[in-house]
Amino acid sequence: MNQTILRAALAALILPATLAQADTLLKIDATAPVAAPLQGHLKQGASVSPAGVRIGANSQYLTRDGQPWFPVMGEFHYTRSPASDWELELRKMKAAGITVVASYIIWNHHEEQAGKFDWSERRDLRRFLQLCKKVGLEAVVRIGPWAHAEVRFGGMPDWVVYAMPTRGNDPQYLQYVQRFYDQIGQQLKGLMFKDGGPVVGVQLENEYNLRGPGKGAEHISTLKRLALKAGLDAPLYTVTGWDGAVYPPGEVTPVFGGYVDEPWATSTRELAPKETYAFRFDTRVSGDLGAQTVTHERGTADDEIGKTPFFGAEYGPGVPFMYRRRPVIAADDVASMVPVQLGSGVNLIGYYMFHGGRNPAGRTWLQESTGSGGYNDVPLINYDFQAPLGPDGQQRQVLTRLRPYHWFLQDFGARLATMTVRKPAAVPANAADLETPRYAVRSNGNSGFVFVNNHVRKYAMAAHEDVRFEVALPGGKLTFPSTPVDIADGDYFIWPYNFDLDGPVLKSATAQPLARLDLGADGVVYVFAAHKRIPVELAFEPALARQLQAPGARVAERDGKLVVDQLQAGTGAAITIARQGKGPVRVVVLTASQAEQLTIADVAGKRRLLLSEQQLVVDGGELQLRSVGSSAFRVAVFPALAKVSTAAAGVQRGTDGIFQTLAATLPERQLTASVAPLRAAQAVPPLLIGGNAKAAQEPGPETFGAAASWQVTVPPAQLEGLDDALLTIDFVGDIGRLYAGVEMLDDWYYSGYGWQFGLRRLGARLAQPLTVSVLPLRADAPIYLDNKARPDFGGQAQLAQLRQVTVTPVYLLRLNMK
Structure with a gap:
């Protein structure tokens, strides 16, 4: 039988x-039939590439050559990362299943002084987009002119804010917006989709819900006209659709988002259950997304649900630490949100931020702060965001949780895109x-x-x-x-x-x-x-x-x-x-x-499955594996590779089910850092309550004279031959800062989440000792910390402790497949 x-x-x-x-x-x-998508409502720009590929958009989904297309978009701010890192970091994003890179073009990062534009080094937008194309990623440029992005004045240069009305059709303001857009147009010349370039979309403004003469839909229409005049002709134009946003119907597509906590909130307690975890059947807005202007009026997107597709741009795979509220997000907190968004009808998933970063140096500090009229205080430099890829490209656990959804959408998103949301008979009350x-x-x-x-x-x-x-x-x-x-x-x-x-x-x-x-x-x-x-x-x-x-x-x-x-x-x-x-x-x-552990990539001319605990990147005929802390490497490959070689010690070959296995071990390295106290902490005054949020504000600059300090020495010779080395600074206090001499390299709000800094980029500066300063945290500080992170003050009025400084090697194994 x-x-x-x-x-x-x-x-x-x-x-x-x-x-x-x-x-x-x-x-x-x-049982109800799926309605045919509405065609022609969205007015796209140039949508056909020189190769004849057409990008379309109907009321339900994007199309590519007439077939449903479901991209996965991740935010990466080029100005917040060294230009020398861009190609590798973009390859890491691609290996994580990202297909479209989004980035703000932050005005005051490029024209901090009137008429003096800087498009060099980490501000070289053109090179960044050229690398997107080289790596095989498409791009959406978020051109503002107001961005937010936790930047000083939302990205507006000081000289604009001080001299004229903004975010409306004031003629003087529009003159400078046009000049900024023209500069962007020059950077993007030949890089638009219609020219064979990677730029498939342009976002206008951000979180825009202002109304009145010269504002509202009229202003968004004006910005689109100025963008087109500057040569920014793209298949897709978007605006953020949350918080009562207003825009001209049909001229732009609204995009949405959701975060699993609200660091911009003023509560020092746990927030109520977030709407982000509940399926949405009648609205696309997922709670408070932190817009800095407030409206209680119905937004344009609410009236266009049946006419525009449900696209995401800011689903947070992490959140930033803001001074008054510092929530630590678990990987499952984020990953569980994705089935909710997809089950609610999202047909483009977009993450903000997918890659963390650090603010560039400017004539002044460029971070958002209550001292410059912002709603929030954020670190001067650090923009980690608890992102799947950290500021130094380190892979976080949340990335491994999200990646399976990206492969699902890569191969089956076209099926999902045409499907209609079905609502259960019984749904949660709230x-x-x-x-x-x-x-x-x-x-x-x-x-x-x-x-x-x-x-x-x-x-x-x-x-x-x-x-x-x-x-x-x-x-x-x-x-x-x-x-x-x-x-x-x-x-x-x-x-x-x-x-x-x-x-x-x-x-x-x-x-x-x-x-x-x-x-x-x-x-x-x-x-x-x-x-x-x-x-x-x-x-x-x-x-x-x-x-x-x-x-x-x-x-x-x-x-x-x-x-x-x-x-x-x-x-x-x-x-x-x-x-x-x-x-x-x-x-x-x-x-x-x-x-x-799964990565799917084109390797040696074939699409293959790769299983590894290490971080994988494919660069031409080379497979790169990066390992943090362990010198042992293993990757399983299907279909098997015919040729594999490495400059390292021999690769052990084997099988595991249908997979070919490759394993190697590099010489183990023990890295050390010595720590010596420099000065003890002094008493710090109570926190000020104020600002637009009427909540705890970051202490003023003079207060940092009370910080405790330690000298940290890392012998640079011990880093030779490594891909990188991560300095982990384990402290308890309010704010930590890392210096090389008097140059501040990084800063961090204490939260219980690990603070790391990649040492590779320091180069010769590592030859001098580093300094770690910790501003004391007062026991009565009215800030939110996770219960696991809140320290035991033991009856003391304040704490400033450096518990440990460690250096972790990042090993690199290169496998040549040619």
């Missing part, structure tokens, strides 16, 4: 008892309802995806036991999984149903699709990610019983479906389905941790 049929017969004898339990059915109606299940469906016809989120930052969600989903489809009801599952506090996922596997149909799955790899005559490989806790179940049409092989798994006909469960997630082919006249379909189900 066929082994698959035998297993099915045996399983049928033992399954009825397991199905006797009562199910919790989460029901949703997806963001504070932690009992009602949070889920949604996006579908088109009989196929779709279920989105579930049972995670809310800082709050426990109700567990839901014995859950099955019942989706009413045009072809009838589909109930899955066959064995009920428990959804615990903290769970979140995306599961497909009626999912086409190049012929065979996956009726349902309790695993997330990750990738599709076409191997030509050798068939197709589909990659899924198992949930960290919920067992994997894959269901097919019963007719596939003779074609399907699932070694080691249980295969049984159940509920009218061929169910495969009790399979072992990992690197092997869990299921193989034979196809007549074609190569087979193989299904690989990676474990949750393996899925977080």
Whole structure:
């Protein structure tokens, strides 16, 4: 007897008892047809490249050559990173699944003095965009002229702010805006999409909700006209759509966002559950995004929901530390937000910030501060943002959590883009309802995806036991999984149903699709990610019983479906389905941790799957692996590489399931830093309460004379041969600052989140000792700190401690594949 049929017969004898339990059915109606997208409402700029590629936009999604297109966009501010780092950091973003880079062009970073423009070194916008093209990334330029970006005067030069009205159609102001736009146009000449360049979009202004003569939609129309006059002719024009934004309908596309905490808030306590974690069915605005102008009027975007696509630009994969509020964000706090946005209908996911940075030096400090009239105080230099990639390019855990969604969208975003959001019959009453299940469906016809989120930052969600989903489809009801599952506090996922596997149909799955790899005559490989806790179940049409092989798994006909469960997630082919006249379909189900290690890239002329705990970058014929703290490297590759060589000690080759493995160990390095006290802290005065927020303000410059200081010496010779070395400064206090001589290199608000500084960029300056200064934190300081970070003052009025300074090596292994 066929082994698959035998297993099915045996399983049928033992399954009825397991199905006797009562199910919790989460029901949703997806029978209504998907409306055809509205065409022609959005007035695009030049949308065809010299190669004939056309970018389009309808009321639901972007298109590329007539096919749905679902980009993943990440913000990276070129002026906040050394120009020498740009190419590598852009490659890191691409290796993380980013397809479009967004960046503010911050006016006062380029024209701090009237008429004296600086487009050199880290301000070289043209070179930055040329590198985007070289690396294979497209770009959206956010040209302001007002940006916010936690910059002094929102990016407006002082001489503009002091001399004239801004953010409206004042003739004097527009004269200087046109000059700024013309300068941008010169930098971007030949780099627009229509010229074969990477620039596919232009954002006008930011968080704009001002009304009145010469303002509102009239001003946005004027800015678009000035941008076109400057040669900034792009397929897509956007404005931020939150906080009551106003704009001319059809002339621009609104974009949205959401953050998992509000460091701009004034509360020193935990915030109420954030709306960002709740599916949205009637609005696209996800709570307070920190706009500095306030309106209580209805925004243009609210009236255009049926006419414009749902695009994101500022979903925060972290948040900044602001003086009065310093929330530390966990990776799951961010990753759980993504299924919510996708399940709410987002068809472009955009992150702010995806890469952290540091402010450039100017004639004055260029950060936002209450002292210069801003709503917030932020560090003078540091703009870490808890981003997936830190200011020195270090990979954070949140990146590994987000990356599987990016691969999902890369291969299956075109399917998702055409799907309509379906609302459950019962939805949470509000963001504070932690009992009602949070889920949604996006579908088109009989196929779709279920989105579930049972995670809310800082709050426990109700567990839901014995859950099955019942989706009413045009072809009838589909109930899955066959064995009920428990959804615990903290769970979140995306599961497909009626999912086409190049012929065979996956009726349902309790695993997330990750990738599709076409191997030509050798068939197709589909990659899924198992949930960290919920067992994997894959269901097919019963007719596939003779074609399907699932070694080691249980295969049984159940509920009218061929169910495969009790399979072992990992690197092997869990299921193989034979196809007549074609190569087979193989299904690989990676474990949750393996899925977080996955990078997909073109390597040696083929699209390949790469699994590694190390940070991966592909540069031409070279595969680069960076490892922080460990000299051991391992990467698994599929399909296998024919040629691999390295200048390091021999690479050990092996296999792991369908993957080829490559491993090597570099000589281990022990790095040291010596610390010597320079001066003890003095008493600091109570914090001032004031500013626009009427909250705690950062102490004035003179107060820093009371800071404790230590001399830190790192012998530069010990860094030779390393890719970098990260200086980690573990302190307790209010504000830390790092100096080389009297030059401030970096600064940090104490929060409990690790402060790191890459030493490679210091060069010869490392030959002199560094200085760490810590301003004391007062016990009565009215600022928000996470409970885990709030220090025990032990009855003292203030604390300023340097607990430890360490230096961690960053190793680099280069694998040549030519």
